Amino acid sequence: MKVSGFSLIVFAVFLIACGKGEDKKQQSLASSNVLLPEVLTVEYMVDLDTTDSDSWQKEFVSSEFMPGLREMIRGGKVSVYSPFYDDTSGNRIEVNMIETELGKVTKENSYTWGNYRMYSLGFTERWEFDTVNKSFGKTMLFWRPIFELPSDSVKQSLFNISAGSSDKLLASNMIYELDFRSNHGSYRFLDYKRLYSVLSDMAIKGSIDVFSPGDCNTKLTIETIKERLGESEDLEEVVNEDGLPETKSVKTFYDITELQGIIFIEDWFYSTRSGCFSKKVNGFGPVRYYRDANGNMLKSIPYIFFTGTKKVNVL
Numbered sequence: 001m002k003v004s005g006f007s008l009i010v011f012a013v014f015l016i017a018c019g020k021g022e023d024k025k026q027q028s029l030a031s032s033n034v035l036l037p038e039v040l041t042v043e044y045m046v047d048l049d050t051t052d053s054d055s056w057q058k059e060f061v062s063s064e065f066m067p068g069l070r071e072m073i074r075g076g077k078v079s080v081y082s083p084f085y086d087d088t089s090g091n092r093i094e095v096n097m098i099e100t101e102l103g104k105v106t107k108e109n110s111y112t113w114g115n116y117r118m119y120s121l122g123f124t125e126r127w128e129f130d131t132v133n134k135s136f137g138k139t140m141l142f143w144r145p146i147f148e149l150p151s152d153s154v155k156q157s158l159f160n161i162s163a164g165s166s167d168k169l170l171a172s173n174m175i176y177e178l179d180f181r182s183n184h185g186s187y188r189f190l191d192y193k194r195l196y197s198v199l200s201d202m203a204i205k206g207s208i209d210v211f212s213p214g215d216c217n218t219k220l221t222i223e224t225i226k227e228r229l230g231e232s233e234d235l236e237e238v239v240n241e242d243g244l245p246e247t248k249s250v251k252t253f254y255d256i257t258e259l260q261g262i263i264f265i266e267d268w269f270y271s272t273r274s275g276c277f278s279k280k281v282n283g284f285g286p287v288r289y290y291r292d293a294n295g296n297m298l299k300s301i302p303y304i305f306f307t308g309t310k311k312v313n314v315l
Contacts, residue, residue: 078275120146261287
């Protein structure tokens with residue numbers, strides 16, 4: 001499957017935002033937000049394409065953005081905060097402390113900071129899928145560059161940058177995937193099976209329009225949606241009660257549990273004055289993982305749901 005101008009390998013950890021000593025009450029099935037619990041805080045990392053090998057997404061130029069961000073932090077134009085707290089009060093980190101940890105900058109126009117590389121971005125967001133307004137909302141809380149040593153693949157988050165109002169379109173139609181199968185225990189608070197049950201039911205009943213990932217102008221029919229989800233009807237040769245061969249139709253219904261990933265299409269916004277970052281979800285769709293007749297694991301995108309009029313091909 002072809003992805004956007006990032007070579008995207010996404011690692012995600014899903015956490016609950018709860019009051020201390022207080023259990024959040026789960027929402028009813030009638031709730032407009034089908035993502036449980038009431039407040040779903042998501043943390044994930046996106047590995048940047050630093051090789052210029054993918055020409056799919058040309059608007060986000062990471063080779064310019066990452067050094068620019070680094071210099072804004074070093075110059076004090078962007079404040080950074082401890083990643084161990086969920087607020088910024090009293091948790092600001094000074095630049096000299098960062099450079100004590102990372103080392104001095106030796107290459108100005110590069111992805112490096114001291115001994116470390118900045119090949120990833122991390123985001124902390126709150127998610128909501130509103131079935132009434134048919135929108136997927138992301139409220140960004142913090143974001144950060146992710147650091148790693150060339151000698152290993154361990155990724156480190158040393159500080160957070162506050163999110164907020166972002167006045168400049170950084171890149172449009174950013175496409176990336178989250179795989180819910182990785183570290184499954186960390187996804188226990190995201191009811192993605194319920195999300196896809198509701199979304200697929202809405203698509204099959206015709207209350208929303210969904211489109212082919214390879215042709216955003218092609219609205220999928222109900223039968224095509226079911227087929228792309230894995231529903232099929234085959235003819236099999238069987239032996240009847242009289243011992244005679246006959247042809248029988250066997251129907252296989254789609255399995256919602258095969259939908260274990262999500263793909264997003266987003267516009268990204270960034271403020272060069274404050275360093276604030278925000279996103280707008282233009283569309284999303286399930287990622288299906290299944291095995292063929294030979295037992296090989298396959299992956300597909302059954303459909304894409306666009307939350308507005310803006311559309312783009314994913315494949």
